[in-house]
Amino acid sequence: MFDQGSFRDPRYARALAHEITLKASEREIRIVHVCGTHEDTITTHGIRSILPENIKLVAGPGCPVCVCAAEDIDLAIELARQGHLIATFGDMVRVPSTSSSLIKERTNGADVRIVYGVAEAVEIARLNPSREVVFVGVGFETTAPTMAVELLRSPPGNFSILTSLKVIPPAMELLVNLDGFNVDGFITPGHVSAIIGTNAFIPIAKEYKVPCVTAGFEPLDVLQSVLMILNQIDEGRATAENEYSRVVRPEGNPKAQEVLREAFDLADAPWRGLGIIKESGFYIKEGLSNHDARKRFDFPPIDSIDILPGCKCHEVILGMTEPHECTLYGTRCTPEDPYGPCMVGHEGTCRIRHEASGL
Numbered sequence: 055m056f057d058q059g060s061f062r063d064p065r066y067a068r069a070l071a072h073e074i075t076l077k078a079s080e081r082e083i084r085i086v087h088v089c090g091t092h093e094d095t096i097t098t099h100g101i102r103s104i105l106p107e108n109i110k111l112v113a114g115p116g117c118p119v120c121v122c123a124a125e126d127i128d129l130a131i132e133l134a135r136q137g138h139l140i141a142t143f144g145d146m147v148r149v150p151s152t153s154s155s156l157i158k159e160r161t162n163g164a165d166v167r168i169v170y171g172v173a174e175a176v177e178i179a180r181l182n183p184s185r186e187v188v189f190v191g192v193g194f195e196t197t198a199p200t201m202a203v204e205l206l207r208s209p210p211g212n213f214s215i216l217t218s219l220k221v222i223p224p225a226m227e228l229l230v231n232l233d234g235f236n237v238d239g240f241i242t243p244g245h246v247s248a249i250i251g252t253n254a255f256i257p258i259a260k261e262y263k264v265p266c267v268t269a270g271f272e273p274l275d276v277l278q279s280v281l282m283i284l285n286q287i288d289e290g291r292a293t294a295e296n297e298y299s300r301v302v303r304p305e306g307n308p309k310a311q312e313v314l315r316e317a318f319d320l321a322d323a324p325w326r327g328l329g330i331i332k333e334s335g336f337y338i339k340e341g342l343s344n345h346d347a348r349k350r351f352d353f354p355p356i357d358s359i360d361i362l363p364g365c366k367c368h369e370v371i372l373g374m375t376e377p378h379e380c381t382l383y384g385t386r387c388t389p390e391d392p393y394g395p396c397m398v399g400h401e402g403t404c405r406i407r408h409e410a411s412g413l
Contacts, residue, residue: 061272062099070277071104077284082108084236085283086229086373088222089116089243090401091271097410099273109280112373115225115325116243117401118193119145120371123324125358126218127151130190132353133216134164139182141175142190144168145399150392152359156190172201172215179213188347191215194222196245198336199310202317205342216347217337220323222246223254224334230262235374239265239283241276244298249314251306255294263292270298317342326395327361327368367394370403377404384408 060066087093093113096102102111115121128151134140140156147156147166160166165185169175172189179187187210191201198219205215222243230237242255247268255266265286269279279297286292296302314336323335338346361368364382369375377383377396387393389405396404 061270061274063274066274067104067277070274070281074109074277074281074284075106077281077288078106078109079287080108082110083238083284083287084110084112085239085241085280086112086114086226086237087116087241087243087269088114088226088229089241089245090120090399090403090406091245092116092241092243092269092276093403094400094406095271095273095276097406101273101276105280111241111280113370113403114229114373115328115371116222117371117396117399117403118197118220119143119149119399120367120395120402121220121225121325121328122146122149122192122218122395123326123358124151124360125324125356126190126192126216127156128356128358129348129353130156130188130216131159132356133188133347133351134159134166136351138165138186138188138351139178140164140166140188140190141169141178142166143170143192146190146192148392148398149395150362150398152357172204176204176209176213179210183210183212185212186351187213189213189215190218192218194220194243194246195249195314198318199249199307199313202313205317205338205345206313209345211344214345214347214350215338217318217335219318219336220325221320221334221336223250223258224331225325225328226255226258227262228328228331229372230258230264232372235372237262237264238287239267241279241283242266242268242294244268244270244275244302247296247298247302247306249307249310251304252294252296252302253304254306259292259294265292266294268294268296268298268302270301324360325371327371362393365394367396367404370396377407380404384411
């Protein structure tokens with residue numbers, strides 16, 4: 055709809071906001087997104103401020119670091135304490151868990167290294183053949199294919215992955231079925247959709263009669279997706295549409311989907327503060343279990359605590375609480391010293407709002 059240089063043109067933004075205002079009914083309409091990058095766009099560019107008050111853009115569980123279960127981080131911490139070399143993304147080392155974090159373990163002498171991706175962790179394993187190298191793999195369908203590819207390439211025998219890989223559609227179903235949580239439409243994540251395709255959201259749209267629109271990450275992408283959802287509501291239909299057609303295809307990326315099927319099985323998975331969501335996690339297939347840290351190592355019993363006392367991250371992740379409604383926000387919990395996971399990464403709702411506020 056727009057040429058590449060006009061995705062932030064204020065004239066188009068005002069025009070779209072005007073169309074949205076004309077289309078919006080008087081009742082409250084809750085549009086939920088499940089992507090931290092969308093929240094960053096919405097907050098940074100003040101999109102909520104130019105929409106009618108009855109159009110609510112709600113941040114859902116779209117931050118992979120935020121939804122990483124405490125038990126997964128506790129397992130990584132245990133492996134670090136056992137003396138193994140731990141490699142993971144920069145945000146992950148700072149996520150607080152039950153009683154520690156990977157960055158604290160590194161301060162205490164553990165070998166915890168920050169890498170840009172799984173391929174770098176594999177190279178570390180090759181260069182350190184006498185060490186067990188464990189990559190803590192966190193993410194959604196977007197990053198999971200990179201890990202699948204490395205597993206299928208027969209990495210070194212001293213390399214394994216501790217997976218905490220989540221699948222987005224089951225989390226959307228959880229939101230739709232929450233008592234008292236109204237969803238009038240979903241803005242579906244562009245990065246994830248590039249892998250699984252917009253067709254993956256058709257069952258949700260049809261079964262629950264909730265419009266789904268995949269959006270890009272520029273301000274006009276978001277505004278256009280809101281208008282597309284309102285058009286579906288106005289016309290009494292619910293399907294999966296694609297605003298991000300310059301990148302996303304209905305069928306997604308078949309090659310990426312194939313490597314996911316070859317390397318992983320879908321199974322029930324824990325989400326931070328949300329409990330177990332059925333068929334929502336990627337786990338390494340049995341045939342590749344020699345690279346599965348969960349099966350490769352022995353772990354003592356660990357009593358993990360997902361949400362620490364006073365923290366409301368689970369409510370923020372579900373879109374039930376605004377960050378400023380948590381008494382710890384900006385005081386006990388800051389980006390420099392996060393108490394909860396939503397204040398850690400650049401996709402965390404609390405951190406996004408905190409940085410935008412200038413606190």
